[in-house]
Amino acid sequence: MKTPQTSRAGRALRTPGGLSVRLDVRTLVVVVLLLVAALSASVLLIGTGDAEIPAADVLRTLAGHGTAFQDFIVNELRLPRVLVGLLVGASLGLGGALFQSVSRNPLGSPDVLGLSQGSTAGALVVIVLTSGSADAVTVGALIGGLVTGLAIYLLAWKQGVHGYRLVLVGIGVSAVVTAVNGYLLTKADLVDATRAVVWMTGSLGGRDWSQVWPLLALCAVLVPLVLVNARGLRMLEMGDDVAYALGVRVERVRLLMLVSAVLLTAAATAAAGPVSFVALTAPQLARRLTLPRCLKGAGGAPMPGPNLVPSLCMGAALLVTADWAAQRVFGADQLPVGVVTGVLGGVYLLWLLVTERKAGRI
Numbered sequence: 001m002k003t004p005q006t007s008r009a010g011r012a013l014r015t016p017g018g019l020s021v022r023l024d025v026r027t028l029v030v031v032v033l034l035l036v037a038a039l040s041a042s043v044l045l046i047g048t049g050d051a052e053i054p055a056a057d058v059l060r061t062l063a064g065h066g067t068a069f070q071d072f073i074v075n076e077l078r079l080p081r082v083l084v085g086l087l088v089g090a091s092l093g094l095g096g097a098l099f100q101s102v103s104r105n106p107l108g109s110p111d112v113l114g115l116s117q118g119s120t121a122g123a124l125v126v127i128v129l130t131s132g133s134a135d136a137v138t139v140g141a142l143i144g145g146l147v148t149g150l151a152i153y154l155l156a157w158k159q160g161v162h163g164y165r166l167v168l169v170g171i172g173v174s175a176v177v178t179a180v181n182g183y184l185l186t187k188a189d190l191v192d193a194t195r196a197v198v199w200m201t202g203s204l205g206g207r208d209w210s211q212v213w214p215l216l217a218l219c220a221v222l223v224p225l226v227l228v229n230a231r232g233l234r235m236l237e238m239g240d241d242v243a244y245a246l247g248v249r250v251e252r253v254r255l256l257m258l259v260s261a262v263l264l265t266a267a268a269t270a271a272a273g274p275v276s277f278v279a280l281t282a283p284q285l286a287r288r289l290t291l292p293r294c295l296k297g298a299g300g301a302p303m304p305g306p307n308l309v310p311s312l313c314m315g316a317a318l319l320v321t322a323d324w325a326a327q328r329v330f331g332a333d334q335l336p337v338g339v340v341t342g343v344l345g346g347v348y349l350l351w352l353l354v355t356e357r358k359a360g361r362i
Contacts, residue, residue, distance in 0.1 A: 026290055027309070031313050034316075046082055048327045048328060053074065057070060080209045084211050085316075088272045088319060091267060092265065092268050092279040093311040095261040096282055098257050101236070103166050109277075110261075111280055112171060113152060114175075115170075115266065116274040117148070119270060120269070122143050123144065124181055125144070128187055128193075138211075142266050142267060146262060153166075155173070156169040202275035202337060203272065204336075211272075214271075222264055274338065275341055278318055283314070284352065
């Protein structure tokens with residue numbers, strides 16, 4: 001076995017079979033810290049509510065040593081909500097990173113491209129036109145997101161999908177679907193309109209194990225698939241011609257990544273509603289933490305490109321932390337998590353636009 005090669009950015013390990021694996025120490029440290037933050041916030045969130053449970057008791061109950069009351073509160077009522085929050089945040093963080101990488105644009109996220117609005121349209125159709133059950137609303141939101149993603153891809157196609165064309169088409173589709181959503185709300189009766197507005201806010205309230213298992217199964221399939229193709233995605237950063245010359249099947253990789261991103265985003269929206277701005281901010285924050293300043297763009301802004309695992313962990317940490325903060329400040333279920341992420345994400349978006357403008361990129 002050859003001696004590992006070390007650089008400023010990380011460490012390259014070569015296996016006996018000749019396979020080279022690059023270990024980025026900075027990224028590894030960030031991922032570990034984000035996982036610790038996400039798990040710590042999860043424990044605090046499980047203990048937060050009308051019946052407060054100390055963190056030590058939460059851990060003891062999760063290990064199977066709690067009282068019957070604690071076991072019911074922790075494992076039946078609160079643990080599914082926290083798991084949905086972790087999975088939704090992870091899905092949105094990874095989906096946002098994929099969109100930003102494919103479009104090579106820091107604004108390329110489901111919120112901007114219209115995928116969240118498409119999922120909302122699917123849910124509204126079920127709520128307003130059929131007064132469907134919660135499961136039917138979930139299926140409608142999933143179908144709405146997939147149909148919107150397909151429409152954006154087809155409209156943006158012209159001998160391939162260019163990043164800026166994808167963003168511009170997505171903005172146009174978002175405007176159209178938002179208008180459709182407004183029309184559907186005007187046609188709803190008071191009860192259905194109230195139910196629709198609550199769903200559109202984005203919340204983890206009332207989530208149970210029926211939302212956990214589908215999300216977990218989807219992530220178990222898509223996350224390894226995306227990570228296996230991460231090298232091809234990185235080659236796309238250098239342009240299609242260079243990627244072709246390096247042996248990357250450009251359109252296959254791009255289509256696979258877009259389909260994965262749409263599925264992750266649509267499934268997350270179907271499970272928790274359109275939680276705003278997590279998909280936009282998580283990849284950007286993760287990149288700022290993992291990239292040395294010498295590898296950043298003008299003005300210190302993070303350059304586009306895959307930063308998949310840190311983005312996934314950042315999304316999970318952001319969502320459960322936002323839900324915990326909302327409950328601690330306003331009480332359980334008084335303020336949906338979508339409101340908190342919307343406010344924080346909107347402030348971050350304004351700051352990002354100002355930074356990009358000062359750097360001369362917009």
